[in-house]
Amino acid sequence: MAGANHNHQRGRNAIEVRELRRRFDRQQVLNGVNVDCPTGMITTIVGPSGCGKTVLLKHMNLLLRPDSGSVVIDGDEITRMRGRELDRVREKFGMLFQAGALFDSMTVRDNVAFPLVEQTRLRPAAIEAKVKETLAAVGLDGVGRKYPSELSGGMQKRVALARALVREPKILMLDEPTTGLDPTRISAIHTLVRETQQKFDLSAVMVSHDVPDVFEISDRVAFMHDGKVHLYGTVDEVMNAHDERFEHFLKGKAEGVEHELGPGR
Amino acid sequence: MERFGALIIDSITSLGDFLLFLMNAGAYVVLPPYKPRLAVRQVRIIGADSLLLIVLIGAFTGMVLGLQGYNTLRRFGSEGALGTVVALVLVRELGPVLAALMIAARAGSAMAAELGSMQASEQIDALTVMAINPVQYLVSPRLLAGVISFPLLTSVFDVIGIWGGYAVGVGLMGAPGGSYLNGIAQNMTGNDVTTGLYKSLVFGVVVMWVCCYKGYHAQRMATGVSRATTEAVVLSSVLILASDYVLTSLLL
Numbered sequence: 001m002a003g004a005n006h007n008h009q010r011g012r013n014a015i016e017v018r019e020l021r022r023r024f025d026r027q028q029v030l031n032g033v034n035v036d037c038p039t040g041m042i043t044t045i046v047g048p049s050g051c052g053k054t055v056l057l058k059h060m061n062l063l064l065r066p067d068s069g070s071v072v073i074d075g076d077e078i079t080r081m082r083g084r085e086l087d088r089v090r091e092k093f094g095m096l097f098q099a100g101a102l103f104d105s106m107t108v109r110d111n112v113a114f115p116l117v118e119q120t121r122l123r124p125a126a127i128e129a130k131v132k133e134t135l136a137a138v139g140l141d142g143v144g145r146k147y148p149s150e151l152s153g154g155m156q157k158r159v160a161l162a163r164a165l166v167r168e169p170k171i172l173m174l175d176e177p178t179t180g181l182d183p184t185r186i187s188a189i190h191t192l193v194r195e196t197q198q199k200f201d202l203s204a205v206m207v208s209h210d211v212p213d214v215f216e217i218s219d220r221v222a223f224m225h226d227g228k229v230h231l232y233g234t235v236d237e238v239m240n241a242h243d244e245r246f247e248h249f250l251k252g253k254a255e256g257v258e259h260e261l262g263p264g265r
Numbered sequence: 266m267e268r269f270g271a272l273i274i275d276s277i278t279s280l281g282d283f284l285l286f287l288m289n290a291g292a293y294v295v296l297p298p299y300k301p302r303l304a305v306r307q308v309r310i311i312g313a314d315s316l317l318l319i320v321l322i323g324a325f326t327g328m329v330l331g332l333q334g335y336n337t338l339r340r341f342g343s344e345g346a347l348g349t350v351v352a353l354v355l356v357r358e359l360g361p362v363l364a365a366l367m368i369a370a371r372a373g374s375a376m377a378a379e380l381g382s383m384q385a386s387e388q389i390d391a392l393t394v395m396a397i398n399p400v401q402y403l404v405s406p407r408l409l410a411g412v413i414s415f416p417l418l419t420s421v422f423d424v425i426g427i428w429g430g431y432a433v434g435v436g437l438m439g440a441p442g443g444s445y446l447n448g449i450a451q452n453m454t455g456n457d458v459t460t461g462l463y464k465s466l467v468f469g470v471v472v473m474w475v476c477c478y479k480g481y482h483a484q485r486m487a488t489g490v491s492r493a494t495t496e497a498v499v500l501s502s503v504l505i506l507a508s509d510y511v512l513t514s515l516l517l
Contacts, residue, residue, distance in 0.1 A: 090396040118397055
């Protein structure tokens with residue numbers, strides 16, 4: 001099937017973040033973040049726990065507002081937007097939350113249909129067809145009548161992914177889509193994300209802990225440390241940069257332990 | 266010293282947030298797009314599902330009033346006034362207040378818990394990212410449902426209570442039945458009834474407002490939801506009784 005034509009201007013960035021700063025109580029979580037998420041590509045944000053990855057992601061769709069800095073979506077600066085203007089920008093997004101964030105009082109089918117029911121004027125038959133199609137695309141036929149609590153964690157994430165995709169967003173945002181899943185599921189989700197990105201022709205930004213598995217589907221990698229993007233580039237560029245912090249991070253991941261590097265190193 | 270100053274500033278900020286929350290939710294009740302189905306569902310959850318509890322509490326309250334009232338009035342030889350006393354106390358005071366407290370404990374706490382766990386599991390964030398206003402979608406229907414349900418439930422409470430008083434005072438204790446009912450007909454004014462209903466309206470708004478606010482702003486952890494629920498019921502109860510005094514002095 002043809003992906004939705006989003007009239008991408010290839011070479012432009014779907015998301016541009018410049019000098020983003022954000023403090024929570026006494027902690028400077030984002031300390032001048034700069035990152036580009038190119039159109040039509042998957043950008044992965046990695047880093048040690050607590051480095052601000054999810055906070056950064058939430059600034060990109062303005063769930064959180066920065067103290068200073070800018071976020072540009074498809075050429076529009078969004079940090080000062082409110083109300084209907086902001087809603088229109090948000091309609092470009094589909095977001096997969098860490099635990100799925102499915103509405104537990106609704107069935108799977110109602111969850112996936114929700115964005116269509118609330119935000120479009122499609123007729124029920126058209127909505128039904130779209131929901132079926134999207135659930136099939138994530139490999140979940142026939143679970144429509146179940147409630148989220150009746151599904152396994154992996155299936156819940158796939159439903160959440162279907163809900164994020166059902167309006168064919170321009171930009172897909174994923175917050176740790178594979179955390180907590182077993183290894184076979186992890187590679188299945190990664191493949192699914194890549195296939196979906198190609199099929200629907202969208203841009204994606206993904207926060208992930210599953211390093212180095214996630215590099216298989218990353219077009220760009222941003223390694224965060226101390227509230228800044230420490231390293232950015234293609235997977236090859238980043239792996240060949242011989243950056244001490246990054247290598248320490250990779251090593252820690254390989255051993256299944258995460259070390260905190262002191263500032264002096 | 267600095268911490269004290271910070272505490273004051275935080276308190277004022279929270280209070281402001283609290284008031285803005287109500288104004289926001291209230292505005293969305295009257296602004297389009299309208300979501301009547303959500304409000305109807307909440308009326309069922311808050312109103313219809315609380316009916317049994319209201320009937321039970323109303324009956325027992327009426328019965329105790331009948332008992333106590335009879336005992337006290339007998340000292341002055343005024344047993345005939347039992348109906349008047351029971352009815353006025355219920356309709357003006359106990360009906361609105363006790364019904365509100367019961368609904369707060371049952372439906373209010375459930376609401377705070379539901380919104381709190383939605384907040385904790387990022388469901389509210391999910392709504393926001395889908396360009397749906399969570400306050401309009403979650404809170405406004407509940408506010409409207411409260412305004413509809415509370416006066417209706419209070420009325421049921423009152424009527425059941427009056428009959429409970431009759432059952433005990435007249436049926437059990439032997440007060441004159443005709444005087445009981447006639448007393449009510451002669452001495453209850455429209456003002457008594459409207460006072461009670463205005464109170465129940467205000468209580469409806471207060472309980473929904475407090476419980477939704479507490480749930481919506483719950484901290485994102487396991488203790489956060491339970492704390493929000495407890496605080497919601499406690500604060501609702503305190504505000505019901507405090508506003509009861511204010512309203513009574515205004516409406517008397």
